[in-house]
Amino acid sequence: MSLPPDSETAGQADRARWHAFAVCLGAGFMALLDVSIVNVALPSIEDALDAGPSDLQWIVAGYSLAFGLMLVPAGRVGDVLGRRRLFVGGLIAFVIFSAACGMAPSAGVLALCRLLQGLSAGTLNPQVVGLIQQLFSGSARARAFGYFGATVGLSTATGPLVGGLLIAAFGQEHGWRAVFLVNVPIGLLLIPLALRYLPGHDRRPAGRVDIDVVGLVLLGAAVVCVMLPFVVASEAQGDAPWWTVAVGLACGGLFAWWERRLERAGGSPVLPAALVRTPSFAFGVAVGTAYFAGFTGLFLLSTLYLQQGLQLTPLQAGLTLTSFALCGALSAARSGRMVQRFGRWTVVGGATVMIVGMVGVDLVAASMDGPRTPLVIAACLAVAGLGNGNVVAPNQTLTLADVPVERGGSAGGVLQTAQRVGASVGIAVVAAVFFSNLGSGGLAGGYGEAMSAGLRVNIALLCVAVVAAGVDALRRRRREPG
Structure with missing residues (x-):
């Protein structure tokens, strides 16, 4: 007995949603895993690349800072220009810079590649949340966020385990490279799946694209300036630039002022007052x-x-x-x-x-x-x-x-x-x-x-x-x- 056409179409749409969601979870897990997986590889990196304390600090801190910097700007740009574009672009960049990290010839090059890898992950991750909002509603959305929460927890807590397994399998000398290179085959599998299953309704808006560039820059500066000394202090027991916190708070104040001014002028702020309230x-x-x-x-x-x-x-x-x-x-x-x-x-x-x-x-x-x-x-x-x-x-x-x-x-x-x-x-x-x-x-x-x-x-x-x-x-x- 065949299903009525409407039921069959609804079933196909539901399967397509969950296929797209599975792609989102895979990419989100990969990006968040790199926040913690590198910690167990630091001794190996120190020996292999003759890395000093400052190098190790920035190999970890650079990723976190760049990740935090990109979340809001990438989320806003994805809302305006299309989330699939940002998702696929961020995923491709993440694969490229993961490979660059795994083949880095020196500690300085590795720190730079980690920074770029963090920017890629920060571009990718808010699209996952936006796509869940777009794909689901009501109880289905709550269920989807439940699976996303499980992914966040797994990626955070299994990072040390996955890193330990890779180092045990490939040895101290090459295991740290595997920690980064493992992202490459996963990412190469996800890219065609993203192109196939993610919603393809992204159309470039006609006319002028209304993105609050000034607000995004001020917010990004505030986030980096506030995070910087705390990230540095948590990764090394040296002096941290605590003065940047004051700069960050000042940038935050300017951001709030600019957002109110832009909204009164009829613009499209990053954080509308209605959302904040x-x-x-x-x-x-x-x-x-x-x-x-x-x-x-x-x-x-x-x-x-x-x-x-x-x-x-x-x-x-x-x-x-x-x-x-x-x-x-x-x-x-x-x-x-x-x-x-x-x-x-x-x-x-x-x-x-x-x-x-x-x-x-x-x-x-x-x-x-x-x-x-x-x-x-x-x-x-x-x-x-x-x-x-x-x-x-x-x-x-x-x-x-x-x-x-x-x-x-x-x-x-x-x-x-x-x-x-x-x-x-x-x-x-x-x-x-x-x-x-x-x-x-x-x-x-x-x-x-x-x-x-x-x-x-x-x-x-x-x-x-x-x-x-x-x-x-x-x-x-x-x-x-x-």
Whole structure:
């Protein structure tokens, strides 16, 4: 029995949407994986390329800075000129610069290629969020963001594991090159799939393209100036250019003034006042910033504690962190249904469970030292991962729920930029506390006490996210008592 023509067409359209979504997830995973995968390869890079501390610092920091810089401009340009164009262009550039990183002959060339790789990833990533907004609505959108949240969690937590596996397979001398070159075959597979499955309705607007170039430049300058000293401070224990924070705040003030002026003149600002005044968007950005400030530093602390303190190999440390990734992916995949039923309380509950898991890690680090310690740490991280899966994707869904589809890319870019800034600030603060408490004696060679001190900063920042989410949940309940 054949389906009616309308049903058959609807089924084909639905399959096409999910095929396009799968391409988006693959590209998003690849771009976000490179934020963390390189950390385990730094000792190999140092030996192979005779890299100094400054070189290593910029190999890591350059990617993060360039990634954060491009999110909002690329999101806005994708909204105006077409998301498929930006997606495919960013993906091609990411593959090219990943190959260049893997073949870099010197530390300076590698740092430059990492910067360009970060710009490519920052161009690609906001198109993923914008395309999810474009492809789905209602419960299907919440479900899609749930899968996207699982991808974010997996890419963040499995970076050390994937890096450790590649270094173990190819050796210390060439394994670090494989960390970058692994993106090439994946990207070459995704490019034709993107051209085939992503929505092809991108038409160049007739007449003048209305893009707020001045606003984008001011916002980009503000983001880089604010992020720079925190990223530098988190990657090295040297002096950071803290004066750039003042410059960044000044650029932020100029950006706000320019946006108001442009909107009054009838222009099209990067951040319309209506979007900024949308409570769901404003609360979502606040929750995302505080949450990423609190949870991202967990991986820096865990890597140092497991490898330097407990003397695990990069692969063993990566396996210990895998419990967080797997449990986070499981809960994130179901978070779409949760957020449809419980709304903002899903985020409150998820962040609370995340705190419980991190408190468990804190107690273990402060009281245990021995061969069983990694197993207990992995169990506590599994609890934290279950909580994390119910935060990232639901917060994204709730933040963008009231945002028009034509602003999906730029709004998603603003949210991700805020998360990147929060992560940079949080990692810098946690790293400073960790190293200031690192002594030569005690549990795990002094790393246990330092780990515990750093985790308490993480937990405090997560509590800020819980409070912000709770306030928004109460606001929503008063507004919609049913």
